[in-house]
Amino acid sequence: MKADIPHPPDPQESLGVLLGLVRSELVRAMEAELASKGLDLRFTQFLILKRLGMLGPMTASELARAVELDGGAMTRQLDHLEGKGYLRRCPHAQDRRALRIELTAAGEALWRELTGCNERVLAAAQRSLGETERRRLHDYLERVLHALRDKH
Amino acid sequence: MKADIPHPPDPQESLGVLLGLVRSELVRAMEAELASKGLDLRFTQFLILKRLGMLGPMTASELARAVELDGGAMTRQLDHLEGKGYLRRCPHAQDRRALRIELTAAGEALWRELTGCNERVLAAAQRSLGETERRRLHDYLERVLHALRDKH
């Protein structure tokens, strides 16, 4: 993510920089939380397992779109996670091009652990925001996202 | 950033994912804006030039901290930008270890162009937010950032 350096002052950062800072701190915090539980998982891998845990088996491309990851990168992450025994590539019943990615028992168990980590980190991150403020933050971010996607 | 794929539905994304999505769209939008002006600059390079333009000459490490970039990565970005003639590495008057990075005339000119791009993209991104909401968004993000940094 970045080198471990003292925090710079941040007097009125632009939105782009600020978003980057918040995200990288969040990723760092999440990876630290995972490491403290003895889990060797990167943030991307956590996201993949989370998706599968929450939404059930799906195609590799669906997964890739869901976590905003390139198809090639997804293939390699699946190799990795399959190698660790957390998921399985099964043939897809309707589409012989596609794969059905599903969690193994170990993957399900891991996912249950991950849920806790995730909640703790998010709670810590938002601890200075009230309920209304959290909803607003979410709302604003979604509106910015839509504004960027639906150009003009 | 990511492959060019149709936008997935995003029903109640978690904060981590949402931040990533917004940031990557913003970066993509900014790079597209730069490209449309015929400029071949990545987002990181834009950030570096912006810092130098706004704050004046500074050390390579100050610059690295300011844009949250690793020192090694900064060296290579400086190589690149110096090669393109946008900046110069000068000896530092007080500290012989350090460099004084300053924009060339071409760099200054480029910076003036960049300012416009930056403002257009940020305005587009926030166009659905009112003045109060923009301030709130900024405020919330900074509070989240501080919460993550000052653990407990």
Add this chain to the structure above:
DNA sequence: GAAGAATATTTGTCAAGTCAAATATATTCT
């Protein structure tokens, strides 16, 4: 003022992501 600790820069190595090409299969159109 000299030893030790800290900082600035550069370089090598590695991990992860993007892009483009290759292959296999589905879908659409005529």
Add this chain to the structure above:
DNA sequence: AGAATATATTTGACTTGACAAATATTCTTC
């Protein structure tokens, strides 16, 4: 049906950033 087009997955080449080691210089402390 057959052709053209689109999608799913994999792989290789390339880029970028993180981390660690090396070197030069400055700061601290005894």
